[in-house]
Amino acid sequence: MGIVSSGFQGRRKRDLPGVPPGQYVTEDFPVLSAGPTPRIERDDWVFSLRTESGTGRHWDWNVFMSLPQEDVTADLHCVTSWSKLGTHWRGVPVDAVLNGVDTQAEFALFYSYGGYTTNLPLSDVLGGRAWLVHEFDGADLPPEHGGPVRLLVPHLYLWKSAKWVRGVELIPQDRPGFWESRGYHLHGDPWREERYG
């Protein structure tokens, strides 16, 4: 127990189940980003995959939409301490993009329009734990929340769910992305409070 502030009561919203330590629940959906919001039309959007051996694949919007689609309900946890529960998304499981890819890599570096990057162990984005989503709450994903397509990895802090995603590189060794090279944790599990590296 920390230093007690006798006049402080708080609202105890945090006692809700499903809320990791140090988080509070908000009904809003705060926007967080580091620079201007890139404006990308769906017709111009392309998602690229490159493996450690340099082979690649590309999906334009139409091909991407022909991949298996899933509806996802997930709780979001931002490292800045807010959590938003029960959010609804639709998109392509990362498993479908990596299906049949020949790789020995254990890590992935996702990259975005605008230059953002984030690193994840492959095991965190496979097995139905991560999606490339293009709908939020039944509508097209708005640009400020990462549209046309963002990564969604709800079991990790939200900075891992890269907005405006445009590709993934499979890499043999972990390599820090944008926030990870600026003091944030390499992995980012909210249940272990992996906030700062």
Add this chain to the structure above:
Amino acid sequence: MSGAWNVADVVGLRDETPTARTIRLRLPVPVRVLAGQHVDLRLTAPDGYQAVRSYSVSAGIPPDGLEITVEELPDGEVSPYLVRDLGVGDQVEVRGPVGGWFVWRPEDDSPVQLIGGGSGVVPLMAMVRAHQMASHSSPLRLLYSVRSPEAAVFRHELESLAQASGTFGLQWVYTRTAPDGQPVGRLDAETLGASVLDSGADPAIFVCGATGFVEAVAGWLVDLGHAPDRIKTERYGGLGGAS
């Protein structure tokens, strides 16, 4: 980086506006603040309940002090306590300062353009102060959008600095009420273009405010020819936010 919690003493309090207050904290260890960083603050209620929030640092006070400036949110859980109830001599737990992106470093020789909306001015104020402290020779400008003169945090300090300094320029945008003879209205692309440093000067640009403000301003800046990678943004409600 800065994962450990420190117990900080509240050594000073200053009301900035009817709803915003500056809290001076002294840490038990030396602390180096980069202008634009935030700290995490942890409060513990008598029954053990804890709440953590992030607040932008408004001033570094070497060697072991810093100031945060908190805007009270009417339905906030933590900010009303900090603005209304916290007293000198109280203690709070502090983690950080943290953040390595939305920061201005004195080594950067670029001209600097700051654009703030409401209490989004807080991390920008840290940059204004650090720029002055370093006697930096490059121009630094602040475009500050507020509801009214009374709602402007740091108003008097900013105006005296603008008068006294050869490098600091200040421009107000009043959205609801303005001093006599000054226009009232929301910031738009035209006013922004006429106010900020030209893209030819390749300024480092920092924008902080509510999401809608930051989205609009950053988009206009790109339209004006500023390179997206020269525009750094931060929004309250998120990193450096208050609630």
